[in-house]
Amino acid sequence: MKTILGTLKLALFLAFKSMFKGNKWALGLIIVVMAFSFVNLIFTSAVISGVMTTMDSQMINTVFSNVIVSPRQDKYYIDRADEIEARIGRVEGVGETCAHLNSRGFIEYGWKEKALPWDRVKSGSWNILGIDPAQEARVTTIGHNMIDGQYLDENDTSSIVLGVEVAGGKSAQTSDFLTLGGIKVGEKVRVSYPNGIQREYTVKGIFRAREMMQADHLAFVTHREMVSVLGRPEFANRASEILVKADRNGIEENLASELAAAGIDLEIRGWKEYGGAYRSVISTFEIIGAIIGGTGLVVAAIVMFIVIYINVLSKKRQIGILRAIGIPANAVLGSYLIQALTYAVMGITLGWLLVRVVLQPYFIFNPIDFPFGFLSLNIESARIVGSAIGLTSAAVLAGLIPSWAVMRESIIKTLWGV
Amino acid sequence: MIHVKNLFKQYGHGAGAVKALKGVDLKVEQGEFVAIMGRSGSGKSTLLRILGLLDMPTGGEVHIDGVNTLKMGEKEKARFRLEKLGYVFQEQSLIAELNILENVYLPAVADLDRSDYKRRAREILEVVGLKERVSHYPSEISGGEQQRVAIARALINQPKTLFADEPTASLDEDSAKVVLELFCKLNKELGQTIVMVTHEPEDKQYVDRVIWMKDGRIDNS
Numbered sequence: 001m002k003t004i005l006g007t008l009k010l011a012l013f014l015a016f017k018s019m020f021k022g023n024k025w026a027l028g029l030i031i032v033v034m035a036f037s038f039v040n041l042i043f044t045s046a047v048i049s050g051v052m053t054t055m056d057s058q059m060i061n062t063v064f065s066n067v068i069v070s071p072r073q074d075k076y077y078i079d080r081a082d083e084i085e086a087r088i089g090r091v092e093g094v095g096e097t098c099a100h101l102n103s104r105g106f107i108e109y110g111w112k113e114k115a116l117p118w119d120r121v122k123s124g125s126w127n128i129l130g131i132d133p134a135q136e137a138r139v140t141t142i143g144h145n146m147i148d149g150q151y152l153d154e155n156d157t158s159s160i161v162l163g164v165e166v167a168g169g170k171s172a173q174t175s176d177f178l179t180l181g182g183i184k185v186g187e188k189v190r191v192s193y194p195n196g197i198q199r200e201y202t203v204k205g206i207f208r209a210r211e212m213m214q215a216d217h218l219a220f221v222t223h224r225e226m227v228s229v230l231g232r233p234e235f236a237n238r239a240s241e242i243l244v245k246a247d248r249n250g251i252e253e254n255l256a257s258e259l260a261a262a263g264i265d266l267e268i269r270g271w272k273e274y275g276g277a278y279r280s281v282i283s284t285f286e287i288i289g290a291i292i293g294g295t296g297l298v299v300a301a302i303v304m305f306i307v308i309y310i311n312v313l314s315k316k317r318q319i320g321i322l323r324a325i326g327i328p329a330n331a332v333l334g335s336y337l338i339q340a341l342t343y344a345v346m347g348i349t350l351g352w353l354l355v356r357v358v359l360q361p362y363f364i365f366n367p368i369d370f371p372f373g374f375l376s377l378n379i380e381s382a383r384i385v386g387s388a389i390g391l392t393s394a395a396v397l398a399g400l401i402p403s404w405a406v407m408r409e410s411i412i413k414t415l416w417g418v
Numbered sequence: 419m420i421h422v423k424n425l426f427k428q429y430g431h432g433a434g435a436v437k438a439l440k441g442v443d444l445k446v447e448q449g450e451f452v453a454i455m456g457r458s459g460s461g462k463s464t465l466l467r468i469l470g471l472l473d474m475p476t477g478g479e480v481h482i483d484g485v486n487t488l489k490m491g492e493k494e495k496a497r498f499r500l501e502k503l504g505y506v507f508q509e510q511s512l513i514a515e516l517n518i519l520e521n522v523y524l525p526a527v528a529d530l531d532r533s534d535y536k537r538r539a540r541e542i543l544e545v546v547g548l549k550e551r552v553s554h555y556p557s558e559i560s561g562g563e564q565q566r567v568a569i570a571r572a573l574i575n576q577p578k579t580l581f582a583d584e585p586t587a588s589l590d591e592d593s594a595k596v597v598l599e600l601f602c603k604l605n606k607e608l609g610q611t612i613v614m615v616t617h618e619p620e621d622k623q624y625v626d627r628v629i630w631m632k633d634g635r636i637d638n639s
Contacts, residue, residue, distance in 0.1 A: 006528035013527050021515040021555075321511045324472055325525050325571065326500025329492070411472045415507075 011334030034347020037300035041387045046377035048289035053378040061141045062209035064271035065243035081239035095247040098139040099239035101130035101226045106192040109180040122181035130226025149185035149205030160201035163216035164208040301394030308398035320414030340399025344392040420446040425478030438464040440634035451605040456631035470581045504572025506582040512556040519552040542570040562593025582614040
């Protein structure tokens with residue numbers, strides 16, 4: 001035991017003297033290289049993870065919420081929607097709910113200028129959602145994403161709110177000929193519903209949810225207006241779907257099971273089952289992220305290995321002297337192991353501070369403007385731990401392998417430094 | 419006491435093989451100060467490196483204080499070098515990151531039974547005349563002073579035998595004189611056994627005995 005403690009004491013003595021009384025530039029360079037290797041590793045994965053997180057949250061916040069309750073496959077509507085909502089609301093894990101009464105609608109802009117009924121004006125067919133604006137605002141963020149005009153009020157019956165990809169114009173990404181061509185708030189549209197009803201609405205607001213695939217291609221009227229359009233009083237308590245917002249993300253599967261167990265005899269699905277196209281994009285990002293993360297770790301490990309390796313080899317003669325005067329091999333190896341670990345800990349700590357204190361706040365205040373939303377870094381604890389372990393392992397190998405190789409050479413050869 | 423029997427050392431194999439030692443027999447008594455002299459290539463440094471357990475012979479035996487050192491494993495050899503032998507190299511051999519005091523007590527740090535190594539190091543530095551330089555670093559002192567520090571380091575664990583491989587080769591005349599007088603002092607006052615390789619004829623005046631080597635053998639002529 002005493003021998004082990006003595007060897008450890010000697011290893012610590014050699015390691016810390018070598019690091020802190022040696023070349024300060026070399027020490028600083030090694031730590032900076034390690035820090036930036038770590039930052040590179042974390043940053044790349046944090047951006048990719050940020051992309052995925054932003055996409056996921058946009059899907060949840062603007063289109064699907066966490067869980068979607070739909071009519072049974074042989075029905076178009078959910079009957080007794082109020083009662084169903086109340087039952088859903090009593091299930092643990094449910095935060096808020098909102099019901100949609102949907103219809104397809106053919107929307108025309110500038111139809112009054114048509115000379116003949118079959119003349120074409122700016123128009124298209126989109127999904128129109130009948131919503132309770134107050135309830136909707138507790139579940140989705142559409143109401144907070146108005147880029148012009150205002151959101152609906154509960155009593156609005158002659159107003160419509162359009163997604164930017166319906167309204168068109170400079171803010172839209174869809175080509176003009178597929179939109180209403182840049183309609184403005186306050187202008188009128190005519191909506192033809194499948195049951196033959198035609199209504200004229202004033203555009204009350206235009207929203208941009210920045211969720212490219214679906215939300216911005218929707219139009220909203222009030223639930224009351226949609227009931228009126230559909231024409232029968234029983235529609236007042238019917239819904240095309242009920243969005244269920246969980247009290248936290250990531251519990252969708254459990255929540256769907258809980259709802260089924262609570263006797264909600266309807267189609268219950270987590271949002272991921274609906275986001276097919278998005279999910280494939282995200283899956284691709286996940287694969288890219290894994291490849292970049294894995295490659296980054298290998299590259300960072302090699303960089304650190306080379307830096308420490310060169311540092312150890314530059315002290316080959318010194319190792320020879322230590323061996324020649326009888327310093328135990330384990331003390332010499334231990335000193336290089338301790339040095340490598342210290343470099344790793346200091347480099348990783350510095351890198352972590354750079355990420356937390358510089359990069360993360362920067363991207364919080366200056367998020368990257370992606371087409372699907374504002375992107376901040378999403379730094380996952382597991383990634384940090386994994387990267388730290390990977391780099392530390394590389395540093396340990398980089399410290400041990402060359403010193404062990406030098407220790408295996410003859411003392412004379414080592415003393416000559418060849 | 420050092421007893422060398424029929425020591426051989428060959429570098430390489432086949433036609434290109436070089437025989438550095440060709441059957442060396444040698445005895446050095448406890449407390450002797452011996453110089454090994456000879457021309458370049460005579461095998462004197464090879465012999466000293468084998469005696470100091472830094473190199474292995476091709477054949478023969480080396481007994482130091484009754485122990486056959488060639489039968490030791492690497493760990494035992496390292497321990498033997500640390501506790502029983504001191505070695506002074508021809509060229510600069512101090513650790514640049516350690517100050518003079520730390521360089522001297524370095525070989526004693528691992529010995530937890532003797533925690534007075536800093537005091538001992540100071541005492542030895544006083545003996546070698548460097549008491550005032552304890553906090554200096556190797557780059558801040560002269561070559562002669564560095565050799566004296568190396569000697570002090572070799573003595574920290576109070577070894578019975580001290581080996582010195584041309585310790586004055588890279589020193590000026592005055593520094594060399596100081597180092598050699600120090601060896602004399604250690605030998606006379608502390609009874610230190612010293613085996614020194616040198617090629618300087620005038621070094622003979624400092625030693626008890628000169629062992630001449632020629633062509634890998636002890637030259638008794």
